[in-house]
Amino acid sequence: MTAYIIRRLLLLPILLFGVTAMIFGMLQFLSPVERSALYVRDIPKNENVVEGIIRRYGFDQPMYVQYWRWLVGFQVADDEFRPGILQGNFGWSRVGTQPVIDLIKVRFPATLELALWSVFPIIGIGLWLGVQAAVHHNGWFDQAARVFSIVGTSFPTFVFGLLVLMIFYANLQWFPPGRVSDWVNQEIFSGSFRQITSLITVDALLNGRFDIFVDAIKHLVLPILTLSYINWATFLRVTRSSMLETLRQEYVTTARAKGLRESDVVNKHARPNALIPITTLAGFQVVGLLGGVVITETVFTYPGIGSAAAAAASQLDVVTTLGFALFNGFVLILANLMVDVIYGFIDPRVRIS
Amino acid sequence: MPDLLLDVQGLETQFKTPEGVIYAVNGVSFGLKEGETLGVVGESGCGKSVSMLSVLRLIPSPPGKITAGKAYYRGQDLLQMSNEEIRHVRGAQIAMIFQDPMTSLNPVLTVEYQLTEPLLLHLGMNKEQARARAIELLEMVGIPNAKERLADYPHQFSGGMRQRVMIAMALACNPQILIADEPTTALDVTIQAQIIELVKRLRDELGMTIIWITHDLGIVAGLAQRVIVMYGGFIIEEAFVKELYANPKHPYTIGLLGSLPRIDEQERQRLFSIDGLPPVLYNKPTACPFSPRCKWAMDRCWKENPVLETVGPDHRVACWADVKTGRAR
Ligand SMILES: Nc1ncnc2c1ncn2[C@@H]1O[C@H](COP(=O)(O)OP(=O)(O)O)[C@@H](O)[C@H]1O
Numbered sequence: 115m116t117a118y119i120i121r122r123l124l125l126l127p128i129l130l131f132g133v134t135a136m137i138f139g140m141l142q143f144l145s146p147v148e149r150s151a152l153y154v155r156d157i158p159k160n161e162n163v164v165e166g167i168i169r170r171y172g173f174d175q176p177m178y179v180q181y182w183r184w185l186v187g188f189q190v191a192d193d194e195f196r197p198g199i200l201q202g203n204f205g206w207s208r209v210g211t212q213p214v215i216d217l218i219k220v221r222f223p224a225t226l227e228l229a230l231w232s233v234f235p236i237i238g239i240g241l242w243l244g245v246q247a248a249v250h251h252n253g254w255f256d257q258a259a260r261v262f263s264i265v266g267t268s269f270p271t272f273v274f275g276l277l278v279l280m281i282f283y284a285n286l287q288w289f290p291p292g293r294v295s296d297w298v299n300q301e302i303f304s305g306s307f308r309q310i311t312s313l314i315t316v317d318a319l320l321n322g323r324f325d326i327f328v329d330a331i332k333h334l335v336l337p338i339l340t341l342s343y344i345n346w347a348t349f350l351r352v353t354r355s356s357m358l359e360t361l362r363q364e365y366v367t368t369a370r371a372k373g374l375r376e377s378d379v380v381n382k383h384a385r386p387n388a389l390i391p392i393t394t395l396a397g398f399q400v401v402g403l404l405g406g407v408v409i410t411e412t413v414f415t416y417p418g419i420g421s422a423a424a425a426a427a428s429q430l431d432v433v434t435t436l437g438f439a440l441f442n443g444f445v446l447i448l449a450n451l452m453v454d455v456i457y458g459f460i461d462p463r464v465r466i467s
Numbered sequence: 468m469p470d471l472l473l474d475v476q477g478l479e480t481q482f483k484t485p486e487g488v489i490y491a492v493n494g495v496s497f498g499l500k501e502g503e504t505l506g507v508v509g510e511s512g513c514g515k516s517v518s519m520l521s522v523l524r525l526i527p528s529p530p531g532k533i534t535a536g537k538a539y540y541r542g543q544d545l546l547q548m549s550n551e552e553i554r555h556v557r558g559a560q561i562a563m564i565f566q567d568p569m570t571s572l573n574p575v576l577t578v579e580y581q582l583t584e585p586l587l588l589h590l591g592m593n594k595e596q597a598r599a600r601a602i603e604l605l606e607m608v609g610i611p612n613a614k615e616r617l618a619d620y621p622h623q624f625s626g627g628m629r630q631r632v633m634i635a636m637a638l639a640c641n642p643q644i645l646i647a648d649e650p651t652t653a654l655d656v657t658i659q660a661q662i663i664e665l666v667k668r669l670r671d672e673l674g675m676t677i678i679w680i681t682h683d684l685g686i687v688a689g690l691a692q693r694v695i696v697m698y699g700g701f702i703i704e705e706a707f708v709k710e711l712y713a714n715p716k717h718p719y720t721i722g723l724l725g726s727l728p729r730i731d732e733q734e735r736q737r738l739f740s741i742d743g744l745p746p747v748l749y750n751k752p753t754a755c756p757f758s759p760r761c762k763w764a765m766d767r768c769w770k771e772n773p774v775l776e777t778v779g780p781d782h783r784v785a786c787w788a789d790v791k792t793g794r795a796r
């Protein structure tokens with residue numbers, strides 16, 4: 115296993131180079147003046163010094179020099195070091211009027227929190243639904259699951275989102291939109307509430323503030339429901355077909371021929387094998403969730419990274435958009451690594467070769 | 468017949484597919500005496516596997532369904548048992564090994580897990596006892612370094628070694644009957660011979676009763692006492708090995724043997740192989756299913772399906788023709 119993980123880790127620099135090179139390449143479509151937003155706050159106000167900026171920050175230098183400086187930062191002058199991507203300089207966000215990295219720091223925890231809470235129902239329940247559908251192949255459960263899946267795939271997210279918002283917020287007033295209530299916001303910024311992880315549900319528990327925890331959960335319910343619903347459809351379908359395929363394998367007959375209980379045949383012999391292709395899909399879905407879910411965040415005015423990226427893109431704030439893209443690339447690489455490790459755990463053929 | 472260990476009567480199994488109902492097994496009856504080895508031969512698709520899987524109710528359902536028949540094991544009908552009851556027969560009383568050792572072992576579970584499973588389940592052993600027994604079993608089937616290899620996964624074994632693991636697993640609970648479904652077909656010739664030798668040795672040591680399915684009459688010759696030949700889901704001939712080789716009565720058996728006694732050499736050439744393929748039966752046959760491929764086929768063969776008739780001591784055949792004369796029997 116260790117050897118396998120090390121082999122995966124060795125791939126990491128290559129992947130990182132790929133992602134950074136791609137984003138850097140896209141930056142080259144911008145004019146040097148626009149690109150100076152990486153280093154200079156307010157370009158319009160400094161219009162008269164543009165020439166100086168270009169020379170000062172080396173936008174006239176060869177590409178590889180620029181890439182290297184962009185990546186690891188560089189010494190502009192004796193007393194001036196400009197940090198690069200690796201030091202966390204993702205440029206200046208015009209839309210956010212703050213460094214892109216700060217915008218990410220504010221928005222990403224919200225997205226992460228939503229993603230973490232959504233993963234469990236999506237994977238847990240999706241897996242259960244898919245396995246049951248396969249085990250009761252063509253039975254009523256399978257048929258019901260199929261309808262559920264088709265509806266889930268064809269129902270636009272915003273329609274479903276608005277629907278649950280209408281029912282559970284407008285009518286029943288159970289679950290409000292947003293991330294937290296105003297009083298919680300005030301508490302958080304009052305200073306007595308220690309922000310440790312920036313995940314409000316986790317911090318609330320760490321601070322022993324159960325009331326804040328409940329408030330945050332209440333705000334999470336509807337987005338989780340929406341995300342689960344749209345992801346279940348795919349998850350169920352893939353799990354079902356993978357499980358059906360597995361149940362046809364000869365080793366399942368072997369397991370039955372040994373006299374095992376059907377529940378052991380399904381859960382101990384078939385399911386672990388069926389999980390192998392499902393892991394890839396689960397990885398993709400998690401990456402999708404971490405990249406920000408624009409529609410869901412927008413419908414529920416949930417301040418995650420998806421809605422921020424959408425805002426930046428719609429206002430043609432290229433530096434912010436590409437900064438988010440780069441960050442997303444890093445997340446993707448990390449998630450991929452995790453999927454690979456999980457692969458190794460569930461498939462000995464991958465782990466021991 | 469007295470003291471049969473397994474007595475199968477009129478077994479019928481069908482598959483409901485989108486193309487129609489497949490009549491895979493169409494009234495198979497045979498008996499198995501304690502201690503004997505019964506060979507089951509026939510080309511691929513003749514219903515050998517489905518027959519034997521049906522006896523243990525292991526056919527996938529849906530689409531498969533056992534529509535008629537009885538299978539008495541020690542006086543109890545396996546086909547009427549509850550699911551719980553038959554579970555205690557599977558693996559414990561009647562064990563099975565399959566064709567392809569590459570696919571019949573679970574790739575994500577260790578050999579130890581798979582080997583100890585039936586011991587924990589049927590014999591009520593604890594983990595340590597089961598582990599000790601698992602090592603014994605691996606040694607018994609000739610796997611070197613048995614103790615170290617317990618932690619390995621199937622993909623770390625060669626094909627022949629995997630089939631040995633399968634055999635060890637099947638024999639774990641000392642079953643009365645071992646059903647071997649073409650266990651050497653997927654292996655190369657030298658390994659094939661080793662596995663057959665192993666099974667022979669274990670049979671003599673453990674006094675097992677064996678049903679050995681194969682499409683190779685040559686394998687059966689050295690292994691079985693009695694043979695049944697299947698075609699189109701029917702048993703078309705049944706005899707002791709020596710009798711069957713010396714005196715085959717069914718044109719299909721003759722074709723499988725690749726030679727025909729008491730016929731001139733030219734004829735012999737033509738009979739070396741049987742043209743065509745065994746049928747997939749979408750209707751219950753009302754004629755002899757072999758007639759399209761049979762050079763003896765007569766009017767009657769196209770109209771009426773022959774039933775098994777006794778033609779000699781312990782020799783039964785289902786054919787309207789007498790292959791020696793070429794005329795109706
Ligand atoms: N799962 C299944 N679904 C549909 N048809 C099947 C299935 N299994 C076997 N059959 C059919 O049953 C017949 C007998 O197959 P089988 O017993 O596997 O043949 P053999 O073991 O003699 O090669 C074949 O025509 C095959 O197509």
Ligand SMILES: [Mg+2]
Binds near residue numbers: 512515516517649
């Ligand atoms: Mg077969």
